[in-house]
Amino acid sequence: MVAATKATKVTAVSKNKPAAKVAVPKKKASVLAREAVAAKKRLLKLRADTKKAIEAAKREVALATEAAKSAARFEKQAAKDKLAAKKAKAAGATKATRKVAAKAASNKAAAGKRISPKAAPKTAAVKAAPKKRAAAKKVVSTVATPEASA
Numbered sequence: 001m002v003a004a005t006k007a008t009k010v011t012a013v014s015k016n017k018p019a020a021k022v023a024v025p026k027k028k029a030s031v032l033a034r035e036a037v038a039a040k041k042r043l044l045k046l047r048a049d050t051k052k053a054i055e056a057a058k059r060e061v062a063l064a065t066e067a068a069k070s071a072a073r074f075e076k077q078a079a080k081d082k083l084a085a086k087k088a089k090a091a092g093a094t095k096a097t098r099k100v101a102a103k104a105a106s107n108k109a110a111a112g113k114r115i116s117p118k119a120a121p122k123t124a125a126v127k128a129a130p131k132k133r134a135a136a137k138k139v140v141s142t143v144a145t146p147e148a149s150a
Contacts, residue, residue, distance in 0.1 A: 025032060 027035075
């Protein structure tokens, strides 16, 4: 009977403490059962709220990442457009300088050529001909005479 006098050991969960005597409940079993059901409901509600909060957070994260991706695509497209505009402007400038250079070269070539005697009078006549002006309209003013008004 030596074993009966020693305190019995509880499971390993209680870290080798001696078993405590079970306290006598101060409430009725029905009240405790109601409280247990209410606690379980609170736990389930808390879990549901937590799930909802997690789902809402996931949606927010998805929206934020989509917005970030969209902004990145927009900025990338804007950079492409800007580069294309810059290239087009540069190409237009080189095209304009080519036109000016070609015109200058053609002017030099034209100046270097001799004008034929038959063509000379025509070009001179065309250049010398004055532009026709529209004839000035005569303004006729009528003065009312006292005889005509009487």
